[in-house]
Amino acid sequence: MYVPAHFAENRTEALHQLIRDYPLGALVVLGPEGLDANHLPFELASAQGPQGTLLAHVARANRLWQDIADGSEVMVIFRAEQAYVSPNWYPSKHEFHRQVPTWNYRVVHAHGRLRIRDDEKFVRGVVGRLTRTHEAQAEPLKPWKMSDSSRDYIDQMLAAIVGIEIEITRLTGKSKISQNREARDARGAAENLRERGQEALAAHMLETLGRKG
Incomplete structure (x- = not known):
């Protein structure tokens, strides 16, 4: 990811919080037929391993657990809020007309090794x-x-699923929320x-703007 x-976003606690808040991850693997992705709700065991461990399950009928060997390198993508941003929302656009559309989002890529x-x-x-965890929201x-x-x-029902465990070896976070804009433009977009x-x-966006002063 560029x-x-x-x-x-390099703060481990912030990356872990995004995973907890948006636990439906896209598990990306390289299988016998090439790249594949499965969308799974994950539990984050933050104290298990140096950077945490992801726990989930797949249907026994899903060949993932048979096709991917223990120890295989995988990546899980967790995406938080995202939205289109119009240049018309930037005050500077109306003065200089030198702005273009963009997309704001927050995302975490968790790399690790898969264990069945x-x-x-x-x-x-x-x-x-x-x-x-999730029934508490009901x-x-x-x-x-x-x-x-x-x-x-x-x-x-439990016999029809298989567990997976991914010890995280690397976390990459990207928070693209107008940090590269001047304060009035970032505030206008927000x-x-x-x-x-x-x-x-x-x-x-406003919290980040406040940290920048």
Whole structure:
């Protein structure tokens, strides 16, 4: 990934937080038929390994777990907020007419080595933790629990999936949120994005602008 210095996000805690906030990652592998990608919800075990470990599961019918050898190098892409930015939102455009459209976004590439975990205890733990994390967002409805279904049914469902574990060896973060623009243009873009419902992206832009002073 091309990352100009002014767009680089190198803080591990910020990269981990993006993964937690946007856990649906694109797992990119090089298989026997070439490049392939699977979109999976990941759990981040931040204290497991020097840069954290990603845990997930795939359907047993998915040949990924058979085609990719243990120890294979893989990459998982996590994308946060993104939006088109019009040059009309920059005050300087109306003075000098020297601006062009762009796209703002935040993304993390997690590189690591894949390990297959065809292990019922491992899979049950991953499913249980993912369920608790994401069911907490289902309020005011009562959160669903694995114990809501019969044990036989849950055992059958768990038998149909295989666990994967990726110890992260390298994290690359890119936060392209108008850091290369003068302050009034970055603020103008953020305010227009906020008006269009992109409140989270606008907040990150304004926070970064505040850190720059």
